[in-house]
Amino acid sequence: MERTLVLVRHGQSEWNLKNLFTGWKDPDLTEKGVSEAIAAGNKLNEMGMKFDVAFTSELTRAQRTCQMILDGVGQSDLTTIRDLALNERDYGDLAGLNKDDARKKWGEEQVHIWRRSYDIPPPGGESLKDTAARTLPYFITDILPRVMAGQNVLVAAHGNSLRSLVMVLDRLSREEILNVNIATGVPTVYKLNVDTTIASKEIIDL
């Protein structure tokens, strides 16, 4: 039995382009972001991928990416479940600030810690640990059982909500997760073993 889980971060958003912290803010995709989502769908289609269900967040950029991928694989009407649990990490007071301006104000290292550390939250926002506290229970109760039952599952979400899942799927330490960045619009295809360990992981070259 194949247990296939495809994770994809939304395509480039308007605020990714402007280099702004986004979090729970809701900018749309740029043209490039749309192209990335279409390319991801086309590539998955070439691979013969068909999904049984799709999950996405409550944010437009992930929802549109999800829909464009489903369009690409010829499954525009597939059941798609939206949940806040998959939203991006809440960037708190940093939301809307330019990332380079933040580095000038607080220093490169502090900003990197806020962006990539496991348990240090940005001011007023969520750490990766806080993010995992909502993504993981949802993953375990709603997403993983479908994968383990042999369904092909698509999850279109966000850089940090996906990092929190990748940390657990890849059994990464809190030091190892510091260096994990998830590119926009690039699907990762996991095949899981019966004990939920990874049989294979492929980051799809677009």
Ligand SMILES: O=C(O)[C@H](O)COP(=O)(O)O
């Ligand atoms: O919310 C954001 O700003 C981005 O989607 C992810 O940002 P990061 O790479 O700074 O964590």
